[in-house]
Amino acid sequence: xxxxxxxxxxxxxxRQSASRRRVxxxxxxxxxxxxxxxxxxxxxxxxPVLVFLLIVGGAFAQTQPQAPNSATIKLFVQPxxxxxxxxxxxxxxxxxxxxxxxxxxxxxRFFFWAPNCSILDTTLHVKFDEDMEFHKVxxxxxxxxxxxxVRSHIRLQRSLWRGVPLLFTMGxxxxxxxDHKAHDQAYDDLHALQDSYSTLHVPxxxxxxxxxxxxxxxxxxxxxxxxxxxxxxLCGVGALATVYGCIRAGKLKYPEYxxxxxVRFEGLAWIPAGNGGMYLAQIGVPLx
Amino acid sequence: xxxxxxxxxxxxxxxxxxxKNDVDVAGLTSNPFDADHPGESTLFTVDSxxxxxxxxxxxxxxxxxxxxxxxxxxxxxxxxxxxxxxxxPDTSYFYSNNEAGSNTFLCGNYQVALGTxxxxxxxxxxxxxxxxxxxxxxxxxx
Numbered sequence: 325x326x327x328x329x330x331x332x333x334x335x336x337x338x339r340q341s342a343s344r345r346r347v348x349x350x351x352x353x354x355x356x357x358x359x360x361x362x363x364x365x366x367x368x369x370x371x372p373v374l375v376f377l378l379i380v381g382g383a384f385a386q387t388q389p390q391a392p393n394s395a396t397i398k399l400f401v402q403p404x405x406x407x408x409x410x411x412x413x414x415x416x417x418x419x420x421x422x423x424x425x426x427x428x429x430x431x432x433r434f435f436f437w438a439p440n441c442s443i444l445d446t447t448l449h450v451k452f453d454e455d456m457e458f459h460k461v462x463x464x465x466x467x468x469x470x471x472x473x474v475r476s477h478i479r480l481q482r483s484l485w486r487g488v489p490l491l492f493t494m495g496x497x498x499x500x501x502x503d504h505k506a507h508d509q510a511y512d513d514l515h516a517l518q519d520s521y522s523t524l525h526v527p528x529x530x531x532x533x534x535x536x537x538x539x540x541x542x543x544x545x546x547x548x549x550x551x552x553x554x555x556x557x558l559c560g561v562g563a564l565a566t567v568y569g570c571i572r573a574g575k576l577k578y579p580e581y582x583x584x585x586x587v588r589f590e591g592l593a594w595i596p597a598g599n600g601g602m603y604l605a606q607i608g609v610p611l612x
Numbered sequence: 613x614x615x616x617x618x619x620x621x622x623x624x625x626x627x628x629x630x631x632k633n634d635v636d637v638a639g640l641t642s643n644p645f646d647a648d649h650p651g652e653s654t655l656f657t658v659d660s661x662x663x664x665x666x667x668x669x670x671x672x673x674x675x676x677x678x679x680x681x682x683x684x685x686x687x688x689x690x691x692x693x694x695x696x697x698x699x700x701p702d703t704s705y706f707y708s709n710n711e712a713g714s715n716t717f718l719c720g721n722y723q724v725a726l727g728t729x730x731x732x733x734x735x736x737x738x739x740x741x742x743x744x745x746x747x748x749x750x751x752x753x754x
Contacts, residue, residue: 514634514635515635517635518635518640521640521642521643521646522642522643522686523686523687524643524645524686524687525645525685525686525687525689525738525739526645526738526739526741527645527646527647527738527741527742527743528741530643530645530646530647531647534637534640534646534648538635538637538640539637541635542634542635542637545634546634
């Protein structure tokens, strides 16, 4: 759609016809009596254009008259982004915020639609010279809400498949790092004790070193080694689980949502937006 | 499988990183102050035991010369040498007297009877603890 383009406040064809008429009037004003022969030629050449402008202008004057028996309607239809509407089966507009239309008194049929929302088909009764506001929030389609639920469920599943093993890996990776550090420290302590043996000169201290201190340090080294192997192994398992989780999460596909209301809205009237577009012919074949 | 290879390499490197040698406590016997030190201690040696007369020839004594080898100590430290005469029922300690700066000790056992065997025990003491001992017996003969 043409969501990023600002539509005019009134339908484009009417504005074009008015400007064209102004241009033609200026052309007549600049002519003089001495140029009567040229004027006749100009009128002759411009006659088809004038006829065309009169027809087109008349046609739009029926839908968008600037007559005094009209009223202004302010449309507050949410969601404000990308709301499109068709009124009177002829004019299609797209508005991102409050939109103001001026309509003649009487009933006007509106179709409001926004992506992923249900079409609102309503008739607004415009009273003579009585401005009004129309507030409405378009509802999401049940299919879209169901699809969103499935999407959020899949999003959660993908996050879990990726996140949990990753957190597991990171946790045990950090633990393995600190366990390895502690293991290094225990190793250094043990070998510092071993080095101190050769310089000790008190027999009881030597005995205590050999019977108590070094075995305790050895036990600590074994314990740190055991802890490090466990945490490193779990970190490796977590890494494998992360790879598997990423593969598994990649296989989870989001469901594709088909906006049937959009198709229905497009089928209501293929009318170009007010800020441009092109006219397309449509042939409807009634099916039995 | 290609994505698993770096992971496995990292795990292998981590596991190899924990290969730390243990300390063989039983193999720690190199300290001469250690009771498990193999062989005969050479921290001190009994150089000689000689019997002499004194008091104008009326009495006899045994003089024991002991030499300490502090260069074999694991670290420079203060020490003392105990000299114990075992033959006398009243075992007595004779603390050595040595010259300042010397590692040679002269130990005297007075009033020995000629022809009698005297046994001595020598103890090297560091920080109040006996590091090593030696015993030696000899007959008092002029």
